[in-house]
Amino acid sequence: MTTSTESFAVSAARSADLEARIVDHPERFRVLTGDRPTGALHLGHYFGTLANRVRLQRAGVEVFVVIADYQVITDRDGVGRLAGNVHELLLDYLAAGLDPTITTIFTHSAVPALNQLILPFLSLVTVPELERNPTVRAEAEAAGGRAVSGLLLTYPVHQAADILFCNGSVVPVGRDQLPHVEMTRLIARRFNERYAGGAPVFVEPDALLTTAPALLGTDGTKMSKSRGNAIELRATPDETARLIRRAKTDADRTITYDPVGRPEVASLLLTASLCTGSDPERIAASVGNGGGRALKDLVTEAVNEHLRPLRQRRAEFGADPGPVREVLRAGNTRATAIAGTTLDRVREVMDMAYSQWPPAVRPAGSPAG
Secondary structure, eight states, X not given: OOOHHHHHHHHHHHXXXXXXXXXXXXXXXEEEEEEXXXXXXXXXXXXXXXXXXXXXXXXXXXXXXXXXXXXXXXXXXXXXXXXXXXXXXXXXXXXXXXXXXXXXXEEGGGOHXXXXXXXXXXXXXXXXXXXXXXXXXXXXXXXXXXXXXXXXXXXXXXXXXXXXXXXOOEEEEOGGGHHHXXXXXXXXXXXXXXXXXXXXXXXXXXXXXXXXXXXXXXXXXXXXXXTTOSOBTTOOHHHHHHHHHTOOOOSOOSOOOOTTTOXXXXXXXXXXXXHXXXXXXXXXXXXXXXXXXXXXXXXXXHHHHHHHHHHHHHHHHHTOHHHHHHHHHHHHHHHHHHHHHHHHHHHHXXXXXXXXXXXXXXXXXXXXX
């Protein structure tokens, strides 16, 4: 039996090979990635996903970014301040360097053909397969006995539709999201076999594993928008300073980089390292016996300096909402056209294309097209 460690090793090797192929021929790949619009993005998002999207875009890879507004209600009773959150995401994307003339940014709800793909995709998976998905399991456990929604149960299929509608071949993910990519590969393979007679209607996408380390929140737990422990990209320098001042450290005045023994101190050092490009061990040595106060002062300066141009661009984009709305309108229009073409092909191979009547007579069981 293959262990999870062995499975991850295979995924890591495949990801490394994929990275090399992207460097050689970026024009051959299409990336699909995205976010749920539940609030403004923070420093963890920036180093974990945003910077990588910009890197891939600049390398010549075609990037699609979905603002997954439908997925907001997978585990919530309402949509909250949805339109405002979508606007904040757009500002973060543009400020971080995503270029809407190259990168397609769109919302779930504005692309009906994408969501219609979910129906045939659902026919390809079983309820036990969905229930085994780690994200579904974790959310079900977090619900504390409360019944999960059908939308949450089918969340992996929604993600598959996001990726496959545009023939996404690369999906940047962390280790915990690998099962979603595997589910997408499974759905693509089963669709081709069951409905298309083996024709490659959908490619099986590959996971591009992120190498960005996870940053802790200011309270020492996972950085999260909902916990109020994150430094938002839109935060002012003073707000950033206040958040870092209350960050959890320890009583040892000598600053060392020890991710296992001193995770909170190590996370602050790592933050400074990501912002400055200097090794965390070298930063720790520069602080020396200065203690937590000196470390926090250094991190505050590093973060504010690194985010200064991003925040300036964000303010400029935020001053005029018209062009920002146009970015989303144009992205939705392009995504809708691509999804429509994909859905037409799906209907064709499923013998559901009724534009010409009467239909051509084909031998039973033979694929369309």
